[in-house]
Structures are given as structure tokens and as C-alpha cells.
Amino acid sequence: xxxxxxxxxxxxxxxxxxxxxxxxxxxxxxxxxxxxxxxxxxxxxxxxxxxxxxxxxxxxxxxxxxxxxxxxxxxxxxxxxxxxxxxxxxxxxxxxxxxxxxxxxxxxxxx
Amino acid sequence: xxxxxxxxxxxxxxxxxxxxxxxxxxxxxxxxxxxxxxxxxxxxxxxxxxxxxxxxxxxxxxxxxxxxxxxxxxxxxxxxxxxxxxxxxxxxxxxxxxxxxxxxxxxxxxxxxxxxxxxxxxxxxxxxxxxxxxxxxxxxxxxxxxxxxxxxxxxxxxxxxxxxxxxxxxxxxxxxxxxxxxxxxxxxxxxxxxxxxxxxxxxxxxxxxxxxxxxxxxxxxxxxxxxxxxxxxxxxxxxxxxxxxxxxxxxxxxxxxxxxxxxxxxxxxxxxxxxxxxxxxxxxxxxxxxxxxxxxxxxxxxxxxxxxxxxxxxxxxxxxxxxxxxxxxxxxxxxxxxxxxxxxxxxxxxxxxxxxxxxxxxxxxxxxxxxxxxxxxxxxxxxxxxxxxxxxxxxxxxxxxxxxxxxxxxxxxxxxxxxxxxxxxxxxxxxxxxxxxxxxxxxxxxxxxxxxxxxxxxxxxxxxxxxxx
Numbered sequence: 281x282x283x284x285x286x287x288x289x290x291x292x293x294x295x296x297x298x299x300x301x302x303x304x305x306x307x308x309x310x311x312x313x314x315x316x317x318x319x320x321x322x323x324x325x326x327x328x329x330x331x332x333x334x335x336x337x338x339x340x341x342x343x344x345x346x347x348x349x350x351x352x353x354x355x356x357x358x359x360x361x362x363x364x365x366x367x368x369x370x371x372x373x374x375x376x377x378x379x380x381x382x383x384x385x386x387x388x389x390x391x
Numbered sequence: 392x393x394x395x396x397x398x399x400x401x402x403x404x405x406x407x408x409x410x411x412x413x414x415x416x417x418x419x420x421x422x423x424x425x426x427x428x429x430x431x432x433x434x435x436x437x438x439x440x441x442x443x444x445x446x447x448x449x450x451x452x453x454x455x456x457x458x459x460x461x462x463x464x465x466x467x468x469x470x471x472x473x474x475x476x477x478x479x480x481x482x483x484x485x486x487x488x489x490x491x492x493x494x495x496x497x498x499x500x501x502x503x504x505x506x507x508x509x510x511x512x513x514x515x516x517x518x519x520x521x522x523x524x525x526x527x528x529x530x531x532x533x534x535x536x537x538x539x540x541x542x543x544x545x546x547x548x549x550x551x552x553x554x555x556x557x558x559x560x561x562x563x564x565x566x567x568x569x570x571x572x573x574x575x576x577x578x579x580x581x582x583x584x585x586x587x588x589x590x591x592x593x594x595x596x597x598x599x600x601x602x603x604x605x606x607x608x609x610x611x612x613x614x615x616x617x618x619x620x621x622x623x624x625x626x627x628x629x630x631x632x633x634x635x636x637x638x639x640x641x642x643x644x645x646x647x648x649x650x651x652x653x654x655x656x657x658x659x660x661x662x663x664x665x666x667x668x669x670x671x672x673x674x675x676x677x678x679x680x681x682x683x684x685x686x687x688x689x690x691x692x693x694x695x696x697x698x699x700x701x702x703x704x705x706x707x708x709x710x711x712x713x714x715x716x717x718x719x720x721x722x723x724x725x726x727x728x729x730x731x732x733x734x735x736x737x738x739x740x741x742x743x744x745x746x747x748x749x750x751x752x753x754x755x756x757x758x759x760x761x762x763x764x765x766x767x768x769x770x771x772x773x774x775x776x777x778x779x780x781x782x783x784x785x786x787x788x789x790x791x792x793x794x795x796x797x798x799x800x801x802x803x804x805x806x807x808x809x810x811x812x813x814x815x816x817x818x819x820x821x822x823x824x825x826x827x828x829x830x831x832x833x834x835x836x837x838x839x840x841x842x843x844x845x846x847x848x849x850x851x852x853x854x855x856x857x858x859x860x
Contacts (some may be wrong), residue, residue, distance in 0.1 A: 286589050286590060286592070286593040286597075287590065288590040288593050288594045289590075290448055290590075291445070291448075291588050291700065292699055293590040293593070294591030295410055295589075295842060313609055315794040328594065329444050329454075330570075330599070331442050331443050331444055331456055332442070332567075332571075333442060333541070333545065335545040339545065341542065341543060341544065343442040343456060343457075343458045343542065345442075345444065345456055352598065355570065356570070359570050359571075373459065373462060373521065391442065391456045391459050391462075391573040
């Protein structure tokens, strides 16, 4: 069955059509290779980059994100893990907050 | 005690993406005496609270969050040693390029500059602009205010949310509130289409099953102390074209929070108080290709000039203003560059000047005088810039007033005293144009050769002819 997919890779938001075929995924309407990859992922294993904040015990709010996209259905698990962080020895950009967050293979890092 | 006076070549008002980008561009083009005046206690502007991804693809070629994007620009500002006056509020800018500001550190002070760049950004339309009937309980926020509470201050403004308006900030906040545990009941959009990016509808609403109710609005706000709910209704355009709620379509949604994402307005109090008129469509100053306002030496860029879709675009535009301001300043320094009025950029050496104004200005100035103004047909709602002061390749940004399919943009020039009136100088076909997406076209100097000075250049949309492929 064909699925309509709106690309989220860049602001152009290409409207694509994707379908699972015997050999993989057939995609049409993509504007670039990254878009095509996105459409393939959407059918097989949708992923998203998670961005949120950690609120430390002292009240400071630090923006954080996963260093690569995580499975879409794990986003709320990751949010739960983020809520547990109350101390952060290093708040400099790029430093790791949680390594391999929820076993997704992605590190949660400071923005 | 006398007021303190600071002297700089360039004063940039606002330390967001546009202000930082403009300041850096001026520095890179040879002007080292630059100050950024910022009312908050850190650079970055609104990007500090935009913790989501999607920034930087245009400017840095990689996907960054708002704080990361701001961090890149701020690092450049630091590297260049550009002065930043933080926690400093600008009160006035005058036509002689004096900036009056106030801060705890300096009291009321003046910055005297040779050029001023306005980069104050925009603010959100508040509830008061909507005339929504009902009570005045707590729990009603603009989406950006809620974003600040969540992302900077670490507070959740509510648990059960309705969002009015489908601008990008509203969509982003729908996801953000959901991730933080709130239930977003619906996003209502009065128009039959969303003003937000397609990708934000996808990743912020569809990912979480949040309904987007097009042609819907909030018709009543209920609650005494705290918001208890809103009545929403379907909206239809009557015979007179006015969109009104449809009787009988009302539905009550219990909620404790209403977020408004109903448009952004450039924050132009300083501009207006300086006597600079605003373009009614953009609500920003009317500018030349160099982003120079009607006052020589005062430039405007970023969201204070017109609301951009992306911070990247605001930063790119701001670099134009920074380069042009540098050209002017160097022209003044070099002496003979300015034309009669004393404005170097008026004479045509502004952005040419950046590639070596010192030697070539005289030659540039010797070229014929050129002036043109842009006009739109209403379907094209506005262009930026609004006028040209020289023939050069110019990127024109424009926005349309509705959804148009299978149309051609036509750019026609009418030159006074020339036989070939309504001369088509550029045309481009579009499959679909929407108000939410800013478009750009480039007019080349060759195209402008077809226009005399004083030309009116009109942007209009026409249906595509059937034989067009």
C-alpha cells in the first residue's frame, strides 16, 4: 500500500509517496537523497532527533538533544530518562548527558 | 553627571541571529569598530528558547538546534572582538545616527555611530489583537511565552492545552508540551490552510496524533481564576468574503491552557520614533537592495524588517545589511565616495564597495544614476527590498496573499518616457504558492538594463496559459 509522506528533513517539506515492495521500499517525489532515505526509514523504522531540556537541582535549565535520531516510539522513554537527570558536571556544548540513552545507541548531549 | 558617550563606526541594535550576522558581516568587510546593543543578558535572541532542530541548514550546512545556531554566531562575535552591551535597552535612534540607550552599568548613554543597523526582531500578536469574547482567566499565553517558560525557566504552563493558530511556534509548542506530559487537545486554524511549515505539521502534530482543525477558531474563553475551557467553531467565508463562525458548529473543549500562535509583528517602535515610515504589508521599514531605510545610514534586517520563515534567512539577509553598512562607513572614511547627500550607499558603492571600495568608488559613482521602486498586485503581498538604488543582481523576497496554483509570477517595468511600457523583464512559473512560504527570485543587472531610472517595477501573479508546459 502506498503511503504519503511529508519530508521533515528540510523546510521544503517535499510530498513523497512510498511503498513497501518485495525488495525494499520504492519512493517517489523526493527532492534529494536524504529525503529518499527519510521516506524509506518511515516505512521500516521511523526515527526522530529528540530535543528537550534537563532541569537541574539548582534550577538551571540546560537544552539537550540526542546526537542522532532515535526510534520514534522510544521518544517518551527517553523523556523519562531525561527527567531523572538532576546533576550535570559538565554543561559545555557537546558533552554527554546520558550515553546510549534507553539503549537506542544515541547519546544525549548538551546543545 | 554628564551622559556617557561611546563612539563606534557601527551600532547594531539587537543581538539575535540578524544582529550578530550583520555585525560579523560588517567586521569581515573591514569595519572593526562595531557594537551590538542587546536588551537581554545574553546574545542569541529568540534562538535561546528554540531548542528544537531545524536551524543552520542554509547557513552552516548542518542541522542545529536554536542554541547551537546562536552559539556558532556568538562564537564568531567573540572571536572578532565585537563589543556587546548586554542588558542595555535602546530608547531612541535619531536621524543623525545617535543611539540613546540605558543600562544599569551606564545609566542613560549615547552611542554615536556612522551607521546603525536595526535588528530588533518581532513579537507575537497577543490575545488583545484577536477580540475573542470571554473572561480573562490565567492560562492564556502566546506560544513563545509558553516556550520561554518551558525551555528557559523550566516551568510547565499547563496540562490540557488548546492551541489557536498554526504558526510554526504553535506547532513546535504542541510537540514540546506533549513531550513534557501535557495533552494537546487540538490546534485550531482560522484559515483553510496552515501558516506553518509542512514538516512541522508532520513532526509536531501527526507524530503525536494531535488534530489540526482548519477553518476553526476559538469563539469563547471560559474560566474565572484559571481557564476552564474554550468554545471552538467552524469558520466559513460569507458572500462578502468575511470569515465568520458558523452557528451550530460550536463545541466546548475543557482545557487549562490556551496558546496563541496567531502571527508575528516586527517590533518597530524605534524605527517609527525615528520618523521612518513603515510598509503596511511587512510592518517593517521600506528598504533598498542594501536594506537601507529612507534615512541614509540606517539599515534594517531580520524579523524587524519582515518576518522570515527561518532564522537562517534572517541571518543571510542581515549579512547584506552588514556589508552595505561597512561599504558606507569605508566610503565616509575614504572621503570622496559619498554622493551629494553624504550617503555613500546612495551613490552606488555600498555593496560594490565591500569588494574594495577605496579604489573604485569614484568609477562606480560616475555611472548613471538609477532609481526604481517595486509595486505589487495584492496577490503578491509584498516584496523586500521595496526599491533599488542601483543596477545590480538583486535577490527579491516576496510573499503571496493566498494559495495560488499554476500561476506565473510576472515582473514588468514601466519606465517614464520610454516607448516600451509594461515591459516584461522576468517571469517564473509556480505549481503552488502559499502565504506561509517566502519566495525569492533574482533580478539580474541585465534585466534591470531594460528599465530606465525612475521605473516602477510591478510584481504580479497571472494564471498560466494553457499551452504552457
